Amino acid sequence: xxxxSGFAAGVEYATGGHCYLEGSQGMxxxxxxxxxxxxxxxxxxxxxxxxxVDRATGKLVSLDALxxxxxxxxxxxxxxxxKQGEALGVAFPVAYGIxxxxxxxxxxxxxxGCHNIFEQEAGLPEGFYVC
Numbered sequence: 001x002x003x004x005s006g007f008a009a010g011v012e013y014a015t016g017g018h019c020y021l022e023g024s025q026g027m028x029x030x031x032x033x034x035x036x037x038x039x040x041x042x043x044x045x046x047x048x049x050x051x052x053v054d055r056a057t058g059k060l061v062s063l064d065a066l067x068x069x070x071x072x073x074x075x076x077x078x079x080x081x082x083k084q085g086e087a088l089g090v091a092f093p094v095a096y097g098i099x100x101x102x103x104x105x106x107x108x109x110x111x112x113g114c115h116n117i118f119e120q121e122a123g124l125p126e127g128f129y130v131c
Contacts, residue, residue, distance in 0.1 A: 004085075005045030011035040012049060018063055019047070024072075025079030031063040039113065040074075040128060043081040052128075073126035080122035 009019050009028050017033025028047040036042070041050035052061040052074065065071065085092040096118050103115030113119045114131035124131055 003045070005047040008035050008044035008047040008049055012047075017049075020063065020067060022048075022067065022075050025075050025082070027075070027079055027082055029063070029066060029075065031066060041078065043078045043085065045085060046082050048075070048078040048082075073123070074128060077122045077126035081118065084118055084121070 005028065009030055011017075012019055012030040012033030012035050015034035017030050017035070019028045019030040021027075022029045026046065027043075030047055030049045033049070035044070035049045037049050037051045040052040041048055043049075050061070050063075050066055052066060052071070053059065054061050054065075061071070066074075084096075088095055096116070099116045099118055100112070103110075104112065107115050111129065111131055113127070113129050114124065119127060119129060
């Protein structure tokens with residue numbers, strides 16, 4: 001987990017991004033670099049890399065805004081993913097991918113993530129899913 005976290009944060013820094021320690025979830029929150037993400041962001045170990053877009057403006061949410069109260073639920077949601085990854089270890093990305101594929105197969109046309117058990121456990125509204 002720590003190696004994955006360090007790699008993600010390192011790529012963000014090396015490609016012009018910034019990271020801050022988010023105390024309540026014990027995670028690094030990174031923004032602005034080139035580490036690949038899915039949807040609005042991806043958690044790598046204990047590092048959350050964000051590409052969150054503000055729905056009202058269509059612009060990328062700034063790191064200052066991401067660290068503010070408006071996104072506290074998102075940080076909590078990503079903290080649950082970090083704990084899921086810690087519990088399942090290297091099997092987590094595979095299990096997550098299978099859960100995503102099963103959801104898409106069983107409910108074609110529904111928004112991605114809505115039927116993924118890992119997203120449901122983390123809290124769909126907190127992750128900004130509209131299902």
